[in-house]
Amino acid sequence: MAEVRPDEISAILRKQLSGFESEVDIYDVGTVLQVGDGIARVYGLSKVMTGELIEFPNEVFGMVLNLEEDSVGCVLFGESTLVKEGDTVKRTKRVASMPVGDQMLGRVINPLGIPIDGKGPINTDKVLPIERKALGVIQRQPVKEPIQTGIKAIDGMIPIGRGQRELIIGDRQTGKTAVAIDTIINQKYTHTEEAKKLGITPVYCIYVAIGQKSSTVVQVVSKLQELGAMDYTTVVSASASEPAPLQYIAPYSGATLGEHFRDNGKHALVVYDDLSKQAAAYRELSLLLRRPPGREAYPGDVFYLHSRLLERASKLSEDLGGGSLTALPIIETQQGDVSAYIPTNVISITDGQIYLESNLFNAGVRPAINVGISVSRVGGNAQIKAMKKVAGSLKLDLAQYRELEAFAKFGSDLDKSTQKTLARGARLVELLKQGQYSPLPVEKQVVSIFLGTNGLLDDVPVHELKRFEREIHDYIEVNYANVYESIKKEKQLNDTAMSEIKKAAQEMLATFKSGV
Amino acid sequence: MSEYKVSRRYALSLLESAVDKKIVDAVYADMGLIASALGTSKELTHVLASPIIRPNVKLTILEEIFNLKVKPETIAFLKFLIEKNRENLLENIALIFLDLKDEQDGIVSVEVKAPESFTVDQLEKFKSNLEKTLSKKVRLNLIIDSDIIGGFVAKVGDTVFDASLKHQLELLKKQLLKGGASLN
Numbered sequence: 220m221a222e223v224r225p226d227e228i229s230a231i232l233r234k235q236l237s238g239f240e241s242e243v244d245i246y247d248v249g250t251v252l253q254v255g256d257g258i259a260r261v262y263g264l265s266k267v268m269t270g271e272l273i274e275f276p277n278e279v280f281g282m283v284l285n286l287e288e289d290s291v292g293c294v295l296f297g298e299s300t301l302v303k304e305g306d307t308v309k310r311t312k313r314v315a316s317m318p319v320g321d322q323m324l325g326r327v328i329n330p331l332g333i334p335i336d337g338k339g340p341i342n343t344d345k346v347l348p349i350e351r352k353a354l355g356v357i358q359r360q361p362v363k364e365p366i367q368t369g370i371k372a373i374d375g376m377i378p379i380g381r382g383q384r385e386l387i388i389g390d391r392q393t394g395k396t397a398v399a400i401d402t403i404i405n406q407k408y409t410h411t412e413e414a415k416k417l418g419i420t421p422v423y424c425i426y427v428a429i430g431q432k433s434s435t436v437v438q439v440v441s442k443l444q445e446l447g448a449m450d451y452t453t454v455v456s457a458s459a460s461e462p463a464p465l466q467y468i469a470p471y472s473g474a475t476l477g478e479h480f481r482d483n484g485k486h487a488l489v490v491y492d493d494l495s496k497q498a499a500a501y502r503e504l505s506l507l508l509r510r511p512p513g514r515e516a517y518p519g520d521v522f523y524l525h526s527r528l529l530e531r532a533s534k535l536s537e538d539l540g541g542g543s544l545t546a547l548p549i550i551e552t553q554q555g556d557v558s559a560y561i562p563t564n565v566i567s568i569t570d571g572q573i574y575l576e577s578n579l580f581n582a583g584v585r586p587a588i589n590v591g592i593s594v595s596r597v598g599g600n601a602q603i604k605a606m607k608k609v610a611g612s613l614k615l616d617l618a619q620y621r622e623l624e625a626f627a628k629f630g631s632d633l634d635k636s637t638q639k640t641l642a643r644g645a646r647l648v649e650l651l652k653q654g655q656y657s658p659l660p661v662e663k664q665v666v667s668i669f670l671g672t673n674g675l676l677d678d679v680p681v682h683e684l685k686r687f688e689r690e691i692h693d694y695i696e697v698n699y700a701n702v703y704e705s706i707k708k709e710k711q712l713n714d715t716a717m718s719e720i721k722k723a724a725q726e727m728l729a730t731f732k733s734g735v
Numbered sequence: 736m737s738e739y740k741v742s743r744r745y746a747l748s749l750l751e752s753a754v755d756k757k758i759v760d761a762v763y764a765d766m767g768l769i770a771s772a773l774g775t776s777k778e779l780t781h782v783l784a785s786p787i788i789r790p791n792v793k794l795t796i797l798e799e800i801f802n803l804k805v806k807p808e809t810i811a812f813l814k815f816l817i818e819k820n821r822e823n824l825l826e827n828i829a830l831i832f833l834d835l836k837d838e839q840d841g842i843v844s845v846e847v848k849a850p851e852s853f854t855v856d857q858l859e860k861f862k863s864n865l866e867k868t869l870s871k872k873v874r875l876n877l878i879i880d881s882d883i884i885g886g887f888v889a890k891v892g893d894t895v896f897d898a899s900l901k902h903q904l905e906l907l908k909k910q911l912l913k914g915g916a917s918l919n
Contacts, residue, residue, distance in 0.1 A: 235910065242898075244896075248890075265893045288740065392858070
């Protein structure tokens, strides 16, 4: 049996106590005047800064938001029942900050950087403020590298670049989170040896869950774990049961963690799921702090709330290491109303948006992306050449199809060219459907879209298209492997590859038809 | 919240006019008296705050209490306050006046907590040391509090100089918990 000797204990105690200094401790204090609903009003604290962390009794922390003439308004990050009127409040003399570091990967933390996954403390040596100023013009450069989401409709038509801010917007139950999670899962490839050889740098992911059910967060985490995506991902969770101030700062802590990677020349992707709930949390505490309400009862600075957050997404200049922070904010609309206050604000801030629609979702088009009104304002420069080449006509074909879709019920009464457009469109729509958790590598996407836009799928029945696509990918992998290799290496679709894909499609089609 | 602003404004003008008339010290004493009277008597505060009682009755009450104890200028100020319907702020005004006067004279009042009372010699030494560190005149207000075990706690405005044993034990506890001492 192990024994503990008393002298061993005293040695450890002596070691611990050796650094202890007993000097006069000087600190600033205030007194709680009023407390309730996660808000406290404090008298005193005369030199306190806005955004400063203050310490209440019982290890409750708060953040100063309002500096008034004779009192200080602050929000509590803990139980407001533990704070009483007349309690003494201490200044900490530092603005609200969180520990950051690579050790955070694979962990679930709260917005103050404290782990909540029960895997023990995280030992980091760096602490950064949660609210940081976004970079200026000099420190940035244009977005030029792609971030592959693995979703054909997005990578083909709404490409996202590293350092971009792309909004995912839609009603409830339209697969907004699914798009974001698929993107995180697809980054697994960037961490492989193969990607390293091809010059693709790894992308670290941060998923910020704001005001969600804890069960949903657990589900997401376990799915990421199952697919091996947790190794390069941190989940910041401020679930619905958390006080509003924590939900309010959650996206900022996510951004701070992302900036840690960005500033070290790495690439990071942050998903804010979702900002409408954060705005609601901010509205709650603004009203409690008696800030005047504006439209939809949101405070006047709700635009700044989101603009200062999303402005932190950036692509650093080469001098600063060329790191990037990509943001994928999510907004939930009510009954497809994008003209509400928060959606219009965030649409105007971001570099494009992906619209998800519930009627598409119910019609079986999943991901339910409305490609007609979804745009990406900067990602086009980041698309690889091969994708640019094949996807060029995709958007146009689909637009033509939608225009004629209403005539589809007339069937054979239509003229040849209209019928052809309808047939092509139906196949393209089918081609862009994709299951959840099954992101497709970019070279396979290129081949699929090439087949679709060049009419090589026109002879395949729509209901067999998925199977055909799957089989031709396997067929090319076995028989024309250098097609994929050339796309991956050169990022171009050269003539030999094109003719080989065509050849493969014809061969495949012949066997496929006889098989049907 | 505007109460503070208003009280400050009245107090400031009272101070300025007192300086002009060179009766600052007398008014200072008067205000101290008024503040302590209002602080000890809840009834008087209620009477002043009550909108039911007529202003002339309030004035008579105040005059009767303070007439011979304070300067005529102070009585005039009380009259002025009642005229302006600000008599409910009297206590605030008095307290702010005292603060403003102290600020003008470079005096800070320091609240000192100690486990047992000091000797006169100790007190003088303590005071002069404090005056040296703060480079201001100090008015000591000693409170005996055995909770702090040993040492002292001095509070100057919002800043606390904590040299109590209790606080040091708390810090020690924190450090030991943070150190994560393990036997492995």
